Amino acid sequence: MKSANTKINRRSFLKVSALAGGGMVLSFSWLAGCKPTAKEMLAMPKEWFELNSYIKIGDNGLITLFSPNPEFGSNVKTSMPMLIAEELDVDWKNVMVEQADFYPERYDRQFTGGSQGIRQGWVPMRTAGATARALLVAAAAQTWSVPSSEITTSNGEISHAESGKKAGYGEMASLAAKMEIPEDIALKEIKDFKIIGNSKKNVDGKNIVTGKPMYALDKKVEGMKYAAIVHPPAFGMKLKSFDKESVSGMSGIIDAFSINLFKDDYRRNFFDTTTFPEIIAIVGNSTWEVMQAKKNLKAEWEEAPKTEFMAAGFGGNATEVTIPAGLENTSSHKARMAEYINKPGNVLRRDGDPEGQFKNAHKVIERTYSAPFLAHNTMEPMNAFADVKGDKAEIYGPTQAPDLIRGTIEQALGIPKENIQINLARMGGGFGRRAYSHHLVEAALISQKIQAPVKMVYTREDDMSAGVYRPTYSATYRAALDENNNLLAFHVKAGGIPESPLHANRFPAGAIDNYLAEGWDIPSNITIGAFRAPRSNFIAGAEQSFLDELAEEMGKDPIEFRLELLKRAETDPVGENNDYVPARYAGVLEMVRDKSNWKSPQANVHRGVSAYFCHNSYVAEVVDTVVKDNQPVVENVYAAVDCGIVVNPDAAANMGEGAIVDGIGNAYFGEMAFENGAPTKTNFDKYRMIRHKEAPKKIEVHFVQNNEDPTGLGEPLFPPVFAALANSLYKATGKRYYEQPFAPQLEMQNLKM
Amino acid sequence: MATYNLKINGKSLQVDVDPNTPMLWVLRDHLDLVGTKFGCGIAQCGACTVHMDGNAVRSCQLPVSAVESSEITTIEGLSEEGDHPVQKAWIEHDVPQCGYCQAGQIMSAAALLKSNPSPSDADIENAMNGNICRCGTYTRIKAAVKTASQNL
Ligand code: FES
Numbered sequence: 001m002k003s004a005n006t007k008i009n010r011r012s013f014l015k016v017s018a019l020a021g022g023g024m025v026l027s028f029s030w031l032a033g034c035k036p037t038a039k040e041m042l043a044m045p046k047e048w049f050e051l052n053s054y055i056k057i058g059d060n061g062l063i064t065l066f067s068p069n070p071e072f073g074s075n076v077k078t079s080m081p082m083l084i085a086e087e088l089d090v091d092w093k094n095v096m097v098e099q100a101d102f103y104p105e106r107y108d109r110q111f112t113g114g115s116q117g118i119r120q121g122w123v124p125m126r127t128a129g130a131t132a133r134a135l136l137v138a139a140a141a142q143t144w145s146v147p148s149s150e151i152t153t154s155n156g157e158i159s160h161a162e163s164g165k166k167a168g169y170g171e172m173a174s175l176a177a178k179m180e181i182p183e184d185i186a187l188k189e190i191k192d193f194k195i196i197g198n199s200k201k202n203v204d205g206k207n208i209v210t211g212k213p214m215y216a217l218d219k220k221v222e223g224m225k226y227a228a229i230v231h232p233p234a235f236g237m238k239l240k241s242f243d244k245e246s247v248s249g250m251s252g253i254i255d256a257f258s259i260n261l262f263k264d265d266y267r268r269n270f271f272d273t274t275t276f277p278e279i280i281a282i283v284g285n286s287t288w289e290v291m292q293a294k295k296n297l298k299a300e301w302e303e304a305p306k307t308e309f310m311a312a313g314f315g316g317n318a319t320e321v322t323i324p325a326g327l328e329n330t331s332s333h334k335a336r337m338a339e340y341i342n343k344p345g346n347v348l349r350r351d352g353d354p355e356g357q358f359k360n361a362h363k364v365i366e367r368t369y370s371a372p373f374l375a376h377n378t379m380e381p382m383n384a385f386a387d388v389k390g391d392k393a394e395i396y397g398p399t400q401a402p403d404l405i406r407g408t409i410e411q412a413l414g415i416p417k418e419n420i421q422i423n424l425a426r427m428g429g430g431f432g433r434r435a436y437s438h439h440l441v442e443a444a445l446i447s448q449k450i451q452a453p454v455k456m457v458y459t460r461e462d463d464m465s466a467g468v469y470r471p472t473y474s475a476t477y478r479a480a481l482d483e484n485n486n487l488l489a490f491h492v493k494a495g496g497i498p499e500s501p502l503h504a505n506r507f508p509a510g511a512i513d514n515y516l517a518e519g520w521d522i523p524s525n526i527t528i529g530a531f532r533a534p535r536s537n538f539i540a541g542a543e544q545s546f547l548d549e550l551a552e553e554m555g556k557d558p559i560e561f562r563l564e565l566l567k568r569a570e571t572d573p574v575g576e577n578n579d580y581v582p583a584r585y586a587g588v589l590e591m592v593r594d595k596s597n598w599k600s601p602q603a604n605v606h607r608g609v610s611a612y613f614c615h616n617s618y619v620a621e622v623v624d625t626v627v628k629d630n631q632p633v634v635e636n637v638y639a640a641v642d643c644g645i646v647v648n649p650d651a652a653a654n655m656g657e658g659a660i661v662d663g664i665g666n667a668y669f670g671e672m673a674f675e676n677g678a679p680t681k682t683n684f685d686k687y688r689m690i691r692h693k694e695a696p697k698k699i700e701v702h703f704v705q706n707n708e709d710p711t712g713l714g715e716p717l718f719p720p721v722f723a724a725l726a727n728s729l730y731k732a733t734g735k736r737y738y739e740q741p742f743a744p745q746l747e748m749q750n751l752k753m
Numbered sequence: 754m755a756t757y758n759l760k761i762n763g764k765s766l767q768v769d770v771d772p773n774t775p776m777l778w779v780l781r782d783h784l785d786l787v788g789t790k791f792g793c794g795i796a797q798c799g800a801c802t803v804h805m806d807g808n809a810v811r812s813c814q815l816p817v818s819a820v821e822s823s824e825i826t827t828i829e830g831l832s833e834e835g836d837h838p839v840q841k842a843w844i845e846h847d848v849p850q851c852g853y854c855q856a857g858q859i860m861s862a863a864a865l866l867k868s869n870p871s872p873s874d875a876d877i878e879n880a881m882n883g884n885i886c887r888c889g890t891y892t893r894i895k896a897a898v899k900t901a902s903q904n905l
């Protein structure tokens with residue numbers, strides 16, 4: 001039996017008199033099956049007892065579990081409570097889930113991103129459940145005067161076999177809440193799991209399909225005003241002046257003013273990458289009216305000078321940040337990146353003598369891959385509700401990272417942290433974008449200025465042109481072969497604007513004797529940030545496309561070729577710090593080979609394969625393309641995933657399917673370009689998104705069954721799709737695709753896209 | 754400003770707004786029916802889809818003055834208990850991820866099934882192509898529409 005020390009989440013036992021979160025839409029697990037029968041319908045309890053900050057038990061046995069992490073669609077609001085419920089040993093039907101507010105005194109890690117929710121919550125969530133169960137058992141033992149060790153629990157019931165005594169959790173909850181918290185607690189064996197590993201429906205499913213208010217954009221309170229923002233039209237520009245008169249007097253308009261997110265003496269943190277610190281706010285009586293005023297507002301903009309400042313880095317160390325001046329263009333970005341095909345980068349890893357081997361090679365293959373900036377385009381545009389009065393602030397907004405914005409709000413408002421309450425709205429998508437939560441600061445500043453509650457909303461145009469993009473990248477791969485087509489050396493040189501996508505210690509590092517990895521970067525004033533599987537989302541596509549071409553050149557089956565390399569990395573690894581487990585990597589390739597029937601595809605099906613490791617998980621994918629009526633159609637995608645124990649299999653598959661669709665969409669269409677610093681696309685008429693017609697006709701997500709602790713899931717299925725698609729398109733059209741997006745090139749080949 | 758008498762989800766409701774105000778914002782800001790979502794404002798994403806006399810329309814491009822006596826149905830009024838076959842199928846297939854697009858998807862699907870109770874795959878793709886799902890739930894949506902079609 002695994003044992004966990006309860007100290008690790010002691011803070012969850014901190015008692016507070018009033019539980020936050022009242023009045024919100026309740027998420028009943030049993031409502032997921034549509035209308036409950038009268039018998040299923042448990043009445044609301046008369047009294048709730050709080051066992052720790054994750055668990056409340058009603059006197060009638062109804063359980064409320066608080067889901068700590070913000071929900072942006074990865075379904076943590078269902079899967080994290082499942083971990084608690086498993087160890088608490090309750091019937092999932094009697095569980096109700098509430099979104100916890102941001103409450104760092106009570107919860108450990110209220111952050112959604114990096115595919116870490118389940119991985120990092122795996123022990124703390126279960127410990128919270130097991131500890132509460134132990135308190136209930138102790139309460140029963142005391143009540144019945146029997147030893148705790150003779151007491152068993154099942155589905156929310158406590159029993160003592162010898163005396164035949166039985167009680168529901170509700171009956172013992174009041175006493176349990178007063179019992180001493182045990183120091184060490186036993187966690188269940190994997191084989192005893194009843195909830196983990198069994199698909200549970202989204203606890204908010206019913207709320208979603210009936211249109212219940214759950215998003216910050218849905219918030220409304222008495223006396224609330226509406227606000228729109230106007231930001232500079234281009235990167236490299238800032239506000240010079242604006243004419244308030246141009247909007248005053250318009251229907252429903254109350255005020256217009258500028259706000260500045262950062263005080264002069266504020267030291268920014270790593271996530272304070274807001275694009276435009278000074279913007280104009282327009283306040284009025286309705287969304288439509290402030291949006292109309294936006295169009296009328298007259299403002300003058302000027303070129304921003306180069307700025308330099310110190311910022312707290314990711315790990316807390318201060319780093320110097322330089323934002324160059326100037327209005328940038330995609331054409332010059334491309335030209336500057338292309339220079340690096342021949343220019344040296346910084347050596348990040350060298351094994352053996354790659355330079356010597358390239359000199360003596362019989363044949364050298366060199367290919368360059370590139371991809372543009374991408375906009376996140378969350379379906380719900382940035383927005384936030386704020387109510388700031390005097391020295392108190394309440395903020396309700398879509399944020400993946402409340403902890404990373406609290407300090408920014410504190411300095412912007414000049415209100416101490418303790419007086420700032422951030423409540424977590426369900427997000428209409430995140431994909432990394434909402435790790436940068438300056439929309440919360442903006443709403444708070446607007447509310448502070450007018451001393452009234454306000455809901456600020458970006459138009460789609462604001463959202464798409466305000467930055468925090470996935471950077472643009474380029475990578476050049478070279479392979480040296482001898483006269484027998486044996487691989488002698490491998491070289492990758494990858495960079496981007498403004499960061500390199502390279503993970504120098506990832507596969508195929510460790511599998512090739514002579515290996516060289518170089519990185520480079522070009523500074524820019526275009527604001528970038530995390531986008532689903534940062535860096536991996538480009539480099540996987542480049543690397544796995546190159547390996548495909550290399551395998552072909554060497555006359556090998558692409559899966560076989562990768563397995564050979566992985567065998568080498570497993571049995572006789574080259575170098576140190578290889579950051580993957582070759583056997584698990586090979587495992588997913590073998591699984592996808594099997595599931596897709598790799599060797600014998602259907603007639604007219606063109607298939608491509610790709611595999612990648614990131615966020616602690618291994619994924620291999622096969623894409624099947626057919627050409628129908630002159631149009632490439634993705635018929636099927638097979639994915640094999642090793643992410644350890646899968647908590648909620650059907651929801652996990654859903655997430656994986658979404659990542660695959662997202663990858664195909666971005667590979668085909670995703671692109672943001674710039675002219676004189678201005679984004680060339682500001683809405684979905686120009687920025688093409690994948691739609692129903694282009695989605696794969698079928699997706700199969702298969703999970704490797706093992707007993708490893710869970711690892712990431714939201715991101716790892718995304719990076720490999722790009723190459724699996726490119727490699728299958730090559731089979732379909734005879735052309736390799738080196739430059740994303742692919743659709744314009746396919747159209748040049750007279751294919752319909 | 755002008756006064757409009759609207760028929761929404763079977764109820765008569767009155768609003769006093771500018772005639773150009775899109776129904777999307779009338780619903781959301783003035784009538785507190787926030788299930789209908791804002792995604793693009795230019796009829797490109799489908800998040801704002803409602804029914805006007807049974808047909809799917811993009812409410813972001815529908816000025817309140819054009820509604821006149823038409824019957825508007827929003828996600829809140831699609832069924833009383835949230836048990837329209839499309840809603841039930843959405844739960845059965847556990848379609849939503851972030852959920853933000855789903856009210857629009859459901860309204861488009863319900864309108865499709867009303868006019869075409871047994872749609873083919875191509876019919877579904879055509880009818881639903883105006884609804885973007887950024888989370889990529891398209892394959893589940895298609896499966897759910899088929900399930901709903903069997904349970905009409
Ligand atoms: S908001 Fe109406 S179609 Fe996008």
Ligand code: FES
Pocket residue numbers: 073379428429849850851852853854855885886887888889890
């Ligand atoms: S479920 Fe998130 S946009 Fe469709």
